[in-house]
Amino acid sequence: MINESTAHISSQTTLAPALQAWEIFLGDQGSSPHTIIAFLGDLRLLASYLPPDRQVGEISLADLNNFLRWMEHERGVPCSPKTLARRITSLKSFFRWLHEGGAIPVSPADKVIQKSVRSPLPEVLTPKEVSRILDTAESYRLKANPDLRSYLLFSLLLNTGIKKGECLSLSPNHIQMDAPDGPLVFIRYASPQNRYKERKIPLPQDWIDAYHQYRVLHDLNDTLFPWSARMLEYVLEDLGKDAGISKRVSFSMCRWTCAVQDWRASMDQIKIRQKLGISEVQWREVSRKLHTLSSAEIEENAPEEFPLEA
Numbered sequence: 001m002i003n004e005s006t007a008h009i010s011s012q013t014t015l016a017p018a019l020q021a022w023e024i025f026l027g028d029q030g031s032s033p034h035t036i037i038a039f040l041g042d043l044r045l046l047a048s049y050l051p052p053d054r055q056v057g058e059i060s061l062a063d064l065n066n067f068l069r070w071m072e073h074e075r076g077v078p079c080s081p082k083t084l085a086r087r088i089t090s091l092k093s094f095f096r097w098l099h100e101g102g103a104i105p106v107s108p109a110d111k112v113i114q115k116s117v118r119s120p121l122p123e124v125l126t127p128k129e130v131s132r133i134l135d136t137a138e139s140y141r142l143k144a145n146p147d148l149r150s151y152l153l154f155s156l157l158l159n160t161g162i163k164k165g166e167c168l169s170l171s172p173n174h175i176q177m178d179a180p181d182g183p184l185v186f187i188r189y190a191s192p193q194n195r196y197k198e199r200k201i202p203l204p205q206d207w208i209d210a211y212h213q214y215r216v217l218h219d220l221n222d223t224l225f226p227w228s229a230r231m232l233e234y235v236l237e238d239l240g241k242d243a244g245i246s247k248r249v250s251f252s253m254c255r256w257t258c259a260v261q262d263w264r265a266s267m268d269q270i271k272i273r274q275k276l277g278i279s280e281v282q283w284r285e286v287s288r289k290l291h292t293l294s295s296a297e298i299e300e301n302a303p304e305e306f307p308l309e310a
Helices: 015-028 033-049 061-074 081-100 127-141 148-160 164-168 192-197 205-217 229-242 251-264 269-276 280-300
Strands: 184-187 199-202
Touching: 015 033, 015 081, 033 061, 033 081, 061 081, 127 148, 127 229, 148 164, 148 205, 148 229, 148 251, 164 229, 164 251, 199 269, 229 251, 251 269, 251 280, 269 280
Parallel strands: none
Antiparallel strands: 184 199
16 A cells, blocks of 8 residues: 555665655654664665665565675674664665555565664662662751752652753753642653653652752752753762762663662553653663563562572
8 A cells, every 4th residue: 555655656766766755754753863864874875785776676685685794794894783783673664664655565674684682781779779879869958058959860860760961951941840730840852853752750749849949059040950961970970979889870870770660660661661751662672671670679689588599
C-alpha cells in the first residue's frame, strides 16, 4: 500500500531522491535531529559504495552484506561494533520504509543479521548512599550560612530523573506550585522537533519547602540554577565526597538512580518512560538495564540469613 511519504518513490528510483524523501518522513515522525543525521549518514555511505545509477529495487541482500563487510574490514576507517549495529539498524529502517510504502516488493535488509551491542550498565546509588547524601545536603541546609543549592539540585534530580541539559534550561517559571494535582516541574523544549520530550513531573513537598528558602537566598531571574554546568557537576561530586560516597556522583547517576527507584516501586513502565522523556525504541534497552540494576540492588541488600546460594 503506497503512503504519502513514498508516493513519488518507485523501485526505479535511485538512492539520492529516495533518501531525500526519507529525511522528510523522519522529520514528520518526530525523530530527533541526531537520529536523522546518523541514519542519513549511514545510507549516504551506502550510496557512495553502490553505483550512482543503482535503483532501490535492484539493491539485494548480497549488496548490503558486501557493503557491511567492506565497511567493517576493507574501508580503512575504524568501525566500532556500536557503529556497525547502528548502521544495520539504519539499513533495516530505510528499506522497511520503502517496502511498507509500496516502493519495493520486499525489503532486502530483513535478512541482514543484526549485531546488537549493549553498552555497560550505568552506576547507580544504593538506598543507603542516597540517604547519606540527603542527610549531608540537609546538614548544609541547616548551617548558620545555609547552602540550599546542594540539597535542591540533588533532590530535584533524584525525584525527577531529568537530564543535565534539561536541568540547566530550567527557569522559576517551570516550577508550578499551584497545579491542580500538586506542585510540579514542567520540562519544556524550544524546538518543535523535541516537543515529544516535554512532560510534567510531580515534586515532593520537602523540595518545595527548600525551594522557598532557596529563592530568598538567591536572586533568580531566568535560570533556576544560575551556574555553569561544570560548577553544578562539582556541587554533586563534592556532596558525594562529603557524604563519604566512593562513587563519583553525577547528573547521569542521579537520573538512573531515580529510574531504578521508580522501577523497584513498581511504577507503571509507560509512566517511567514518559517521566524520563525517552522514546519507545530507547526504552527497550533502558528497561533491560533497569531490570538488571533493580535485581542486582535487591541481591546486594538481601538479608545475610538468606544467602543467594540457598
